[in-house]
Amino acid sequence: MATNPKIVELVQNLKVESYKNDAKIWKDIAKRLSKPARRRAEVNISRINRYTKEDYVVIVPGKVLGAGKLGHKVTVAAFSFSESAKKAIEEAGGKCLTIEELAKENPKGSLVKIMA
Numbered sequence: 001m002a003t004n005p006k007i008v009e010l011v012q013n014l015k016v017e018s019y020k021n022d023a024k025i026w027k028d029i030a031k032r033l034s035k036p037a038r039r040r041a042e043v044n045i046s047r048i049n050r051y052t053k054e055d056y057v058v059i060v061p062g063k064v065l066g067a068g069k070l071g072h073k074v075t076v077a078a079f080s081f082s083e084s085a086k087k088a089i090e091e092a093g094g095k096c097l098t099i100e101e102l103a104k105e106n107p108k109g110s111l112v113k114i115m116a
Contacts, residue, residue: 007033007079010099017103025059025109029099032061032116033079040079041116045070045088048115057112059102070094077102077112 011030018026032041043060046068052058054072064076066084073093081089086096097105106112 004037010079013100014103017107021107021109023107023109025112025114026103028114029059029061033099043078043115044068045085048074048076051115052113057102057106058115059099059112060115061099062116064089064096075102 011034014026014030014033018024018030041060041062042065043062044065044067048058048064049068049070049072052072052074055074057075058077060076060078062078063080064078064082064085066082066088068088070088070092074089075095075097076089077097077099079099081096089096102112103109
């Protein structure tokens with residue numbers, strides 16, 4: 001179980017959202033976030049570029065790193081972003097969100113792609 005208080009709180013909130021909205025995606029993300037830090041996802045911009053298309057919504061249960069280039073507009077939600085990743089996403093016309101913000105915007109979690 002994670003010891004970072006922000007992750008513990010986020011996991012609890014996601015489980016509540018999952019039950020409240022009958023959306024299994026939030027329970028899955030909570031499970032992935034509760035793993036130890038060394039097992040959490042780290043996704044590069046190049047992977048997001050490779051596996052997404054224009055206007056996709058992607059969630060990363062971990063950190064987004066800035067290696068690579070992004071050639072299209074994508075909305076990315078993650079626990080954290082490197083500065084270079086944030087810059088690359090915003091330069092491509094996309095948005096960087098926290099997982100909590102995405103859960104509020106899209107409570108059912110529909111049309112969201114998990115990258116881990």
